[in-house]
Amino acid sequence: MNQRKVMRVFLDNKFLSLMLYCCLFSAVSSSCQLQGQFILNCMRKTGDVILGGLFANHFFSTDPDLTFTSEPQLPTCYDFSVVGFKLAQTMAFAIDEINRNSNLLPNVTLGYSLYDNCIQLGIGFRAALTLVSGQEEQVTLEENCVGTPPVLGIVGDPTSSNSIAISTVLGLYQVPMVSYFATCSCLSDRQKFPSFFRTIPSDAFQVNAMIQILKHFGWTWAGLLISDDDYGVHAARSFHSDLGPAGGGCLAYTEILPQGYDPVELRRIVDVMRKSTARVVIVFANKTPMINLMKEVVRQNVKGLQWIASEAWTLADVLQTPHFMPCLGGTLGISIRRGEIPGLRDFLLQIRPDLHHNNTYGNSMVNQFWEHTFQCRFAPPPAGWVEAGGELCTGQEVIENVETDFLDDSDLRPEYNVYKAVYALAYALDDMLQCEPGRGPFSNNTCAHLQRMEPWQLVYYLEKVNFTTTFGDQVSFDENGDALPIYDIINWVWLPDGRTKVQRVGEVKRSAFKGEELTLDEDKIFWNFESKQPPRSVCSESCPPGTRMARKKGEPECCFDCVPCSEGKISNTTDSMECTSCPEDYWSSPKRDHCVPKKIEFLSYHEPLGICLTTTSLLGTCICVVVLGIFIHHRSTPIVRANNSELSFLLLVSLKCCFLCSLLFIGRPRLWTCQLRHAAFGISFVLCVSCILVKTMVVLAVFRASKPGGESSLNWFGAVQQRGTVLVLTSVQAAICTVWLVSASPVPHKNTQYHSDKIVYECAVGSTVGFAVLLGYIGLLAVLSCLLAFLARNLPDSFNEAKLITFSMLIFCAVWVAFVPAYISSPGKYADAVEVFAILASSFGLLVALFGPKCYIILFRPERNTKKAIMGRGTTK
Structure with a gap:
């Protein structure tokens, strides 16, 4: 010091x-x-x-x-x-x-x-x-x-x-x-x-008032200039603590104005202002630093800025001149509340002056006012007084005649x-x-x-x-000694004739009940821009709905990129910080701005694939009915009666059930269809394969009975034994289905694993073991039938039934062996389509292989539908 x-x-x-x-x-x-x-x-x-x-x-x-x-x-x-x-x-x-x-x-x-x-x-x-x-x-x-x-x-x-x-x-x-x-x-x-x-009001409220103006016009990117004193330093602290995305925006820069005229420093500050993308400049300083700054602003001809004035220079006449107004026109300022007294x-x-007590302890301020106003000396003058630069004041001069703001x-x-x-x-x-x-x-x-x-x-x-x-106005003090704050909002108008006018365009106040309130008459505001509209001052443009803000590393919070929301998430507001996930049954729209119901997918009767499979299923059912009718009509003929016609009828009925059960896999899954589809499918196919298995065993028994000493083998394959065998084999499958439905029943399930934007309605099998046992049992019977038919492949031509069974079971096994990997790898409704296709293919394979040649003989070669022809004793081949 x-x-x-x-x-x-x-x-x-x-x-x-x-x-x-x-x-x-x-x-x-x-x-x-x-x-x-x-x-x-x-x-x-x-x-x-x-x-x-x-x-x-x-x-x-x-x-x-x-x-x-x-x-x-x-x-x-x-x-x-x-x-x-x-x-x-x-x-x-x-x-x-x-x-x-x-x-x-x-x-x-x-x-x-x-x-x-x-x-x-x-x-x-x-x-x-x-x-x-x-x-x-x-x-x-x-x-x-x-x-x-x-x-x-x-x-x-x-x-x-x-x-x-x-x-x-x-x-x-x-x-x-x-x-x-x-x-x-x-x-x-x-x-x-x-x-x-x-x-x-304190500067803290003045800062809040400025932030209210920034928020009102959407100015989120502003520069701050402060004076190098308590007035500016404390205001800067308030801005940095209160200003932000939640408070109204960010500061592009903060510069301290020198107290005196420093051309180098002022040139640097103006250069920062000119290069910045911020179109709004807040100046929290006294009028002297502001005057020095404006000299450099005018020298560099920096225009296109919206100035926000603090109370200290809002009403400064020295700045409202034709020299400064091209740059300062349209300024919005915070001003002390105007009142009436x-x-x-x-x-x-x-x-009036105190003519006899012009001393320090009298009313010296009044005397100095008169000296300043009238440039005179007080009477009585000292002895020998000679006028020197002033006239004699009598105290009777007329103040109204002096042009003054007083x-x-x-x-x-x-x-x-x-x-x-x-x-x-x-x-x-x-x-x-x-x-x-x-x-x-x-x-x-x-x-x-x-x-x-x-x-x-x-x-x-x-x-x-x-x-x-x-x-x-109500006057009271809060716990900090501050009165209820209120400020006027002032606008600098630059008139066409070059004159300036300062007008009140609004107010900002805080009441005990409503908090802070900003009132602005925007129609009265003069904007010093060609558009005559408020400027845009943002570091980054607002992010539209469907995007979220992602901050740019190393830059203020108001500088960000707009990142589209990921699939399944949306943002329905402007400048959203996060994208929100859609509910489970909804998905994001293409613009990611709202949630839409997810598409529902299942094997429908109305789509081409469903229509095709339904038609094929009904066609197979009709063919079964036709074949059954042919067989009933020609039930007395040898080809129908051969190898137990009762089993043939039962086989046709089971094939008809196989065709019909495929319809349970089409349409929106429901609890009863999910429970019935696999049970009906499993029992129908076991009934079908059981009939084929018994027919194969009968063929082998008849062939063995034709040899010497083999007559007793037919005793084990009578009509009753055949029916009983089919019933027992089918009952086993029925028991498997019952245990499966009771322990872990298949239920409808909304699957979103295949497609995030779709809900795939499918039947959850409930128990994979139950489904595997059901298919395994069908496969076991099919393989057994295929093996038995294969053993009978070398039988004489008269036993061509074995060849038909062998061929039909080969088709059946091939279809279901291909079904397993195709079913596992097919998503959603295509898994049901694969299963329906396997049911239809195997059913058609059995129908055509087992009944096609017989129908051909019945309808087109009736001469071969004789006992002699079947036994191979006829002359006609």
């Missing part, structure tokens, strides 16, 4: 040191002597209770050169601020209005002591210490420095940096300070600033906050004085007294104050 800073810190804490000095030596001395005084610009008015005020009546100050050989000179303020003086006069008007109000603070007169801070921390700190410690030459102690300070509360300071420093000290003594312009969100920390209040203009018109009461914004701050202190003081003895909020139910009021008591009532202004 250099010498200048050391001395400045010493001066800033001089009065605090004097107060501590008084406390330390109170036991020895009954009074404290003031060691020095600060020469400060001020306005004063006496009263029963004094309220302090800190205002910026000058823009600059000059710090004297500091040496350690002599006492340093006090800084000098210059460049008078009419706006700051108007704020001070607003406080004076509010106090005057309260004193004239018989319903508020009756029998109590408020006074004020207003100081100029010159927008400098050192001067503002001196002024605050002067307000709480006083300027008396000698202070009489009461109980170790305990006593009512000169002021009970302070309105101010206007800047965040000053308020942070001053509130840190005032908070130690619980002196309330109500700021009308300090917006730093850090001041909401009640642990650090227990006695700080404000009637202007009836009677303020009339009060301002009554201001008398304009049409756009009262910070003045309205000052007005509310004074009334908040007044209402808190009124509540405190209305306390009933014995029912107070303090220890032992005591109340505060006018003669011995403590600042911390006023803090208690300030926290509970709640009133409504004449303009209709």
